[in-house]
Amino acid sequence: MTFYDGIYPFYPKQITPFIFNLDLLTVILVFLVLAATFIIVLPGIRGKARLFWMFRMILSLFTGAVIVAVNFTSDWAAANVKANTTYKSFSSAFVSAEVGLHVGLSGINVTLKGVPLEQLNETIDYNEVFRWTDVLDKDYTDALEKGLPNPILYIAEKFTLNSPCGLYYQYRYSGQYASATMWTAFCCWLVANILFSLPVILYAGYMMVATGTFIFFSLASFATTQNIPACTFTIGTVSFQIHFSLSFWLSLATGVLCFLIGAMVVILDSLMPEKMREAFSVGVDDSDEDSLGEGYMNATFVDEVTAVPATELIEIRTEDYL
Template structure:
């Protein structure tokens, strides 16, 4: 007996593929709100600098959202295949399905989708998450108790502590270091944005270069998993190995963008420092000099009778008007 659409009243709901990651969606929404807030002030900026501020806000927020989002994406490395494989344990039933493995910095996603989706009177559309933060062996035992399909259990078993491949040690530690360096890159990005609003544009350029450096460090940390012998996954009549995926190449593109911005800012600050400060609407250090800030005025010599003025000419010699900034009076 079912309620509707094959939903049984006394059993848990069938697990299906996710539409969008909740953490990733939160990050995107936060940066969209920030973008809308900054764009609201654009009408108050006059002249040609409005376009520059728009470009600056878009590029800066793009770099920030990519750095944060890369911590939560699940496709730094991936692999997929189509295979004819057994579906459940203790059964000889074979299904044709797409099997996928997606590796992120905090865990793995294993997908199984049938071709067609409805086979053996079931909907074959799974997406299972196994995270490094918890005990993956316990998550694997729970998957066994729930009776997940064989391809998912086979791949998950490769990442347990008892597996001969030792994948959990490779991926977990490389993911931790990659995540730590990405958060450091995010801190450098924040510092660079603060310095861009101060008359120290050169240091802002240096911080953009530091942001790029830590992004490259995260990529190098994740790449260490490919320096070791790869474990081959064999499912049914096919086999596959993991390779770099979208998040890795997005991190590379963002790092190159930070290098270009940082190098351009440093170069322009060395060549035309006044011009680049004008572009970023910040004042220079020369504005703090006392000689430029003191007001100028003139004294009437008739009010100085009986007052000795250093540097004044002898009696009978006409005296030129004195400015306030050069007047030293002794009574």
């Protein structure tokens, strides 16, 4: 088979790979808007509480953004290799390219980027998505119909239902459980932020500990993918294996941060509850009611009361009860 105007016959024209994950971009924009809103409000806070409040809000928004964003990223696990490999079916042409596999909670991304980018009279730059929710076999069939390059089809085939590697079920269900526990961690984070604005700082600390705990559960769920027998990925003459990537380690760091913050809040609130309430600017005890300010009484009324003898006051009170 030969080329026709740089395109293989019977295959649709090559489309440009996507650059941004729209779901992830939406999450980032939402939290950036929240951060901008808090920065606008910041000048209205007086004294030293301004710096503490700003630090607490930024740290909280960062934690929430990570918890939500990692549900939409595609780099919980990854593998990359540079090799000389066949390009497409019905052709013996070889290309030098970087092949990447990126595993997320909802599917996989397979990338192919030529080195150099322009080879065989076309731009070699692919980023193909195969999602668990759409039944990956259907996406794989569509990829065959499109005539995608051989390295992409080879890797995607490893995650199909009929593959002897058995990767599909392990990665799909591990990703689903990891996503579910991560959303539970997000709910705990929301409750913790609400409790931090109430005079129940101790329970807010407990919820931060719960947030970190559920993040650890999510990581443990995804880590079970390492228990399956290793499946060999060979591109050209080079083999590679899947390893944990950025989202996994970022989630681990966030979980440790939440756990440490929660434990610190619980300990400090047990040792010095009054100072903790003062630091978070919440609650006023009944014992502090006297410090609310001085009261004032009408001077004329005071003069009239003091002018009446005590015996007459007693008689007046007795008549009231009769």
